[in-house]
Amino acid sequence: MWALAAADFGAELEVVELPRPEPGPGELAVRLLAASVNPFDRKVVGGMFRGSAEHRFPLVPGTDGAGVVEGSGERIFGTFFHKPVGVGTYAEYVTVPEGNALAPIPDGLDPAVAAALPTAGMTALQLVEALGDARSVLVVGASGGVGSFTVQLAEAAGKRVIPIRRGDSLVEADALIDLVSTDRSSFEANARYAPLAFNTNYVSADPSQNFGMKGSREDLERLAAMVLAGELEVPIARRVPLREAADVFAGRGPGKTVIVMQVVVLAR
Ligand SMILES: NC(=O)c1ccc[n+]([C@@H]2O[C@H](COP(=O)([O-])OP(=O)(O)OC[C@H]3O[C@@H](n4cnc5c(N)ncnc54)[C@H](OP(=O)(O)O)[C@@H]3O)[C@@H](O)[C@H]2O)c1
Known part of the structure; x- marks a missing residue:
């Protein structure tokens, strides 16, 4: 092969x-x-x-x-x-x-x-679920794979999404999803903008802020159904x-x- x-x-x-x-x-x-x-x-x-x-x-x-x-x-x-x-x-x-x-x-x-x-979609789906009733969310790294799905799914969940692309400044929000920081200090600097904060690179000293995707058939089926229904690009x-x-x-x-x-x- x-x-x-x-x-x-x-x-x-x-x-x-x-x-x-x-x-x-x-x-x-x-x-x-x-x-x-x-x-x-x-x-x-x-x-x-x-x-x-x-x-x-x-x-x-x-x-x-x-x-x-x-x-x-x-x-x-x-x-x-x-x-x-x-x-x-x-x-x-x-x-x-x-x-x-x-x-x-x-x-x-x-x-x-x-x-x-699979990886990007399930990560985004589970991150948005982890936001609970936060009404606004900063998505740092919004133009990437996970970020593109996260922005769409958070908007579909009725949240005000503030997409952060390279060079954008952060503003205060209810929650932060940081898909970019690869060291603790940069994540901590971003996390000052929101009381609820997650990163995907396991850089926080607080394990509850280190998000890890868990693969699930149900999530794959949900994502596929949303794509077919025209609800997810x-x-x-x-x-x-x-x-x-x-x-x-x-x-x-x-x-x-x-x-x-x-x-x-x-x-x-
Ligand atoms: N823990 C988990 O379960 C899990 C699951 C999935 C992914 N991840 C991790 O999450 C991260 C993101 O994954 P991904 O698939 O979305 O990666 P990706 O497709 O490479 O996207 C990363 C995005 O971040 C942007 N970016 C880089 N530096 C930035 C900055 N300073 N400010 C704003 N945006 C910036 C990049 O834009 P440019 O094109 O301008 O560089 C790119 O669009 C990766 O480190 C990945 O390994 C973890």
């Missing part, structure tokens, strides 16, 4: 041919149609779990994807966390252990759109075929990048 992989921690991604991963006990084998890129993937290649988890090299990153289950033919999307680390979704095939959040791709939902939903900024995607960590920019595994030719 073709895959994007890093030969070592910190190495550039390369398009490589690898053996298909074999499913272990309780694992599904999935032929991927699309995968989306999350900052977590770049961090894993950078060595986030070096020394604390077993890795397989060449390391194929990627936790989010949409594909077809081998054998049953069911079309699914969700998260594909794997141990050892390195059997990821930037590939034509992946295996997925039990315990991951997976849901059927509903009829009418483009697999590339489904692949863009999926901000795909770039769709790139797998064999041309070695640069996916280089470009940032707004919205989501989706790696597409094959060109689907629709019958007339």
